Amino acid sequence: MPGFSRDSAGRAVFGKCLISSVLQDTRVTTPAYLYDLDGIDEQAQALTRVLGPAGLVAYAVKANAAGSVLRTLKEAGVGADVVSGAELSLARAVGVAKERIVMSGVAKTDAELDLAISAEIRALQLESVEEIARVAARARAQNRSARVALRLNPGVSIATHSHVATGHDKAKFGIPLSSLDAALAQLATHQELRLVGVSTHVGSTLMETAPYLQSARVVCDIAQGLRSSGKSLEYINFGGGFGIDYGLGQPVPPSAFADAARSLQKEQGLEDHQLVIEPGRCLVGPFGALLASVIQSKRTDAGRWLMLDAGMNDLLRPALYHAHHRVEALAAPPAGEPWQVVGPVCESADDFGSHVIGHEAPSHVVVRDAGAYSFSMASNYNGRALPCEVFLRHGQLQHVTPSPGTASWVEARLKA
């Protein structure tokens, strides 16, 4: 699959485009996110193929909510996992069918519940016993029934950064197994609620399938139990979390997670249920890159720095999770002594780490694997503009969204 590569002359290529030629387009300003829509399409098709027409790949929209990305995924047969009313409205606006949308979230507002109920999405995935009565009340107020699923917290810990582990006992997410009976009892008292699924999500950046399958088995047990008591569900949802290669080692490929999920469904005799998975990162992460200009270098006795026009406001992951993203020059593969690569923001955490780039400071660099949780977590911190976005398709610049600049920020802050 494409994403980042180098041609025979060692020049950086993204998708099918030479990055240096993308820079020559007058619409492109740095910092700019580049997206390889062909790669996204290919990855999405690979996953939908494994699940087959009866399965549902519900893309976690929070990873990257760009319209061009969502349209590409929808065309590849992917649905949506949304976590806010705005994400739901966006998914509907790009044409994702209502029965292909699930909604998660520990604290959905009444307005969000109303929106999801009236949109008749596949299911509201409920994350606490307390949420059940709230959804029932909103459904009654609309004189409708609501399709709901229980998102379980399987009590499984995974080896990942604590900020992206969600399925352990102390996490705020999901209904703990010890509360399952109470949740089912609550549901039974509300005629306006229809239980259609059970879901889980154990966490992000999984490198192997074992913890994923461990929590998926919990979902299977519950579905089997409900079926034998005559309350069959429509779907079982094992969640997302498939890791990608950030340059520190190749995790199991995304299709292997989907394969393992499908095999487990068969092994557990649950083919009368639809299999749902909720990948976010693996569909977009490798197919995004952050292109930055080098503003200047700095040398002291302590070392040398490469200072970019992109910072933690554009790409928060290194500051928030100590995440590693490879930083490379455009003209040639990595060489020489390392540079400490930093952004312009007034924070020590605004640091992309130490990278072998080149002997001399290049004019531009590319920060790799920045398609997921990157633009979607960008901010105006330090009065900095949100970056430009460039969408590549079939070797062309299909679309460029310019940076909004800083004048609107100055004006808005003035009025605050």
Ligand code: LLP
């Ligand atoms: N389903 C649920 C309920 C989720 O909470 C998430 C991600 C996903 C699916 C998709 O997980 P993925 O396949 O993308 O790993 N900002 C962090 C990641 C936060 C993940 C939040 N939940 C990062 O940059 O690593």
